[in-house]
Amino acid sequence: MKQRFLNDTNLLLVFSAAILLMPIWLSPLGAAYPDLLQKFAIYGIFAIGFNILFGLTGYLSFGHAAFLGVGSYAAVWSFKLFTMNVVPAVFFGVIFAGLLAFLIGYISLRRSGIYFSILTLAFAQMSYNLAYSVLTPITNGETGLQLTINDPRWIDSMYITVEEGLPSTNLFGLKMSGYPGFYFCAILLIVCFFISLRIFRSPFGLMLRGIKSNQNRMNYTGLNTKPYMLSAFVISGMFAGLAGSLLAVTDPLAGAERMQWTASGEVVLMTILGGVGTLIGPMLGAGLIKYFENIFSSFNKNLLHEVFSFLPDGVEDVVVQVVSLFVGGGWHLTLGLLFMIVVIFLPGGIVEGFQKFGGVFGYGKNKNSDSSPQNQAAE
Amino acid sequence: MEKTKTPILLHKTKQLSEGRHMENLVLHLDNIQKSFGGLRALADVNLHVEEGKTHAIIGPNGAGKSTLLNVCVGRLKPDSGKVTFDGEELTGKKPHEIAQIGVARVFQTPEIFPELSLLDNVMLPALSKRDGSFRFNPHLAMRNQNEIRDEAEHILGDVGLKEQMGMVAGSLSRGDKRRLELSMCLILHPRLLLLDEPTAGMARHDTNATIDLLKKIKERGMTKIIIEHDMHVVFSLADKVSVLARGKIIASGLPEEVREDPLVKEAYLGTAQE
Numbered sequence: 001m002k003q004r005f006l007n008d009t010n011l012l013l014v015f016s017a018a019i020l021l022m023p024i025w026l027s028p029l030g031a032a033y034p035d036l037l038q039k040f041a042i043y044g045i046f047a048i049g050f051n052i053l054f055g056l057t058g059y060l061s062f063g064h065a066a067f068l069g070v071g072s073y074a075a076v077w078s079f080k081l082f083t084m085n086v087v088p089a090v091f092f093g094v095i096f097a098g099l100l101a102f103l104i105g106y107i108s109l110r111r112s113g114i115y116f117s118i119l120t121l122a123f124a125q126m127s128y129n130l131a132y133s134v135l136t137p138i139t140n141g142e143t144g145l146q147l148t149i150n151d152p153r154w155i156d157s158m159y160i161t162v163e164e165g166l167p168s169t170n171l172f173g174l175k176m177s178g179y180p181g182f183y184f185c186a187i188l189l190i191v192c193f194f195i196s197l198r199i200f201r202s203p204f205g206l207m208l209r210g211i212k213s214n215q216n217r218m219n220y221t222g223l224n225t226k227p228y229m230l231s232a233f234v235i236s237g238m239f240a241g242l243a244g245s246l247l248a249v250t251d252p253l254a255g256a257e258r259m260q261w262t263a264s265g266e267v268v269l270m271t272i273l274g275g276v277g278t279l280i281g282p283m284l285g286a287g288l289i290k291y292f293e294n295i296f297s298s299f300n301k302n303l304l305h306e307v308f309s310f311l312p313d314g315v316e317d318v319v320v321q322v323v324s325l326f327v328g329g330g331w332h333l334t335l336g337l338l339f340m341i342v343v344i345f346l347p348g349g350i351v352e353g354f355q356k357f358g359g360v361f362g363y364g365k366n367k368n369s370d371s372s373p374q375n376q377a378a379e
Numbered sequence: 380m381e382k383t384k385t386p387i388l389l390h391k392t393k394q395l396s397e398g399r400h401m402e403n404l405v406l407h408l409d410n411i412q413k414s415f416g417g418l419r420a421l422a423d424v425n426l427h428v429e430e431g432k433t434h435a436i437i438g439p440n441g442a443g444k445s446t447l448l449n450v451c452v453g454r455l456k457p458d459s460g461k462v463t464f465d466g467e468e469l470t471g472k473k474p475h476e477i478a479q480i481g482v483a484r485v486f487q488t489p490e491i492f493p494e495l496s497l498l499d500n501v502m503l504p505a506l507s508k509r510d511g512s513f514r515f516n517p518h519l520a521m522r523n524q525n526e527i528r529d530e531a532e533h534i535l536g537d538v539g540l541k542e543q544m545g546m547v548a549g550s551l552s553r554g555d556k557r558r559l560e561l562s563m564c565l566i567l568h569p570r571l572l573l574l575d576e577p578t579a580g581m582a583r584h585d586t587n588a589t590i591d592l593l594k595k596i597k598e599r600g601m602t603k604i605i606i607e608h609d610m611h612v613v614f615s616l617a618d619k620v621s622v623l624a625r626g627k628i629i630a631s632g633l634p635e636e637v638r639e640d641p642l643v644k645e646a647y648l649g650t651a652q653e
């Protein structure tokens with residue numbers, strides 16, 4: 001027990017160091033700018049939470065974007081009504097997402113397998129359509145919910161002298177843009193990782209794994225599986241709500257498209273790509289997908305011509321033509337290929353890849369092989 | 380033809396059981412009926428089991444033996460009739476509620492957690508028993524696992540699977556899966572243990588080990604129902620035997636009596652030995 005606890009501590013330390021030092025070690029990859037780093041952290045939280053449901057219980061939700069969206073709306077409303085301080089915004093985001101998750105989970109968990117997935121998808125699409133049309137007074141429909149000069153901001157208006165223009169989100173005065181914004185998200189990410197680690201190692205986590213493996217047997221040993229499933233669902237919904245509120249913290253607006261099914265699908269891809277049911281897999285998957293989305297999509301033909309300028313002219317044109325299919329607007333194509341390769345050759349995701357890699361080369365000094373025994377223990 | 384025979388047998392059944400021991404009946408199955416479509420799997424079954432005793436149910440394939448256990452653990456709802464255990468009615472309760480009352484079952488096809496280690500397989504039921512009716516106390520959930528782990532290891536030792544306890548359960552042989560499932564039931568310390576062919580697929584040596592283990596549990600006063608095709612097991616363990624054929628109990632009594640019953644020979648032993 002003690003031995004394993006130490007390993008977990010190391011894992012947490014390595015994880016924290018890797019996250020906090022991202023601005024340094026990601027700069028050679030061209031990804032060390034705050035906007036993108038924030039996205040890594042936020043979608044990492046989203047995926048880690050999703051993995052608590054999908055990885056442990058095997059229940060595949062296709063509706064988690066609904067919680068992301070609700071988190072954003074709640075946060076923006078907190079900015080509008082109360083204060084630009086991010087603490088209440090995050091709080092409300094988590095709470096409202098948790099409430100919605102309770103509602104959706106309570107109904108969807110009456111079914112399992114594909115029917116569960118379809119129910120969650122239906123609920124999320126319903127939420128999307130509501131946000132888009134019926135609930136316009138709350139969501140501001142198509143335009144999206146934004147801050148305005150005329151917002152009441154009751155708490156702020158009592159203590160802070162009104163400045164010109166739109167105020168910015170802050171943590172007790174510290175502006176939440178740029179690097180401070182990233183570090184705020186990063187610290188919450190580390191907290192979330194810690195919670196997920198504890199859940200994975202707890203009897204609660206073991207029970208969820210038992211439900212995944214043989215729900216019947218769990219019932220016949222005396223476990224009422226429903227409330228456990230529902231708690232897993234609500235917890236993962238709250239993680240999604242936190243991620244949604246952080247999206248609003250770093251950029252205070254919320255639109256219905258955040259709830260669309262593509263966003264629900266994205267977190268499924270992240271988790272599978274990184275490694276379902278592993279501790280660090282979802283974070284890796286989230287990072288990779290956001291990296292592709294932001295870096296690959298920004299490549300254009302001019303840049304490619306520069307890169308391949310060492311080739312003879314005719315060849316260069318051909319190469320650029322081919323490669324340009326996979327970058328810029330075509331980054332989805334690259335992602336699709338990568339996803340296929342991972343699912344076919346590494347069904348355990350990137351983490352499994354690292355484990356195989358670690359097995360071939362022995363345990364090297366890099367962090368991935370360092371953490372792989374942990375992940376084995378987690379499965 | 381059957382209709383004329385059955386009442387006589389039932390009458391005989393009553394005589395046998397009433398004559399000897401009336402005291403301490405804990406499990407009652409009264410007038411259980413269950414049909415699947417047109418098929419009458421259970422036609423008015425009455426069974427009463429004494430506390431601390433081992434009651435064997437034998438009968439040809441398709442007689443309705445497993446269906447009877449399914450009715451007991453809440454997997455199936457009977458069309459009519461009721462099951463009571465120790466004064467509590469089990470019919471209509473959910474499987475997890477029945478398990479919490481103290482009824483555990485070894486299934487005919489082993490129900491284990493194939494992806495998890497043997498140790499986890501045995502620890503999980505203990506955790507279910509402890510936290511089954513939802514308690515979400517993260518602090519408690521972190522502590523007290525060592526005791527459960529120790530007990531799980533001990534029980535795995537009892538069934539002879541301790542060396543393999545780190546292995547993944549899905550990779551076990553059929554007989555070993557059964558022993559694992561048995562240990563998953565034992566850690567629950569059930570008051571009533573239902574065993575559906577617990578030695579099927581085991582080598583002779585392991586069968587004997589299982590018989591010894593079940594005898595040992597008997598000393599602790601656990602009530603058991605055991606379904607078996609292996610007569611060696613039945614006659615080593617059973618205090619009483621009931622014979623089920625085509626959804627009806629056609630005879631019931633001490634093992635020797637049932638063995639000698641000509642109708643039983645015809646209905647069951649005759650067909651089974653072909």
Ligand SMILES: Nc1ncnc2c1ncn2[C@@H]1O[C@H](COP(=O)(O)OP(=O)(O)OP(=O)(O)O)[C@@H](O)[C@H]1O
Binds near residue numbers: 415442446447
């Ligand atoms: N869920 C079900 N749906 C339909 N028919 C069923 C179901 N369960 C059992 N049966 C039928 O009920 C009859 C009794 O089945 P049961 O499994 O109880 O027999 P058994 O005595 O356990 O036989 P065996 O010795 O082969 O295990 C069989 O004819 C079987 O096909």
Ligand SMILES: [Mg+2]
Binds near residue numbers: 487
């Ligand atoms: Mg059977």
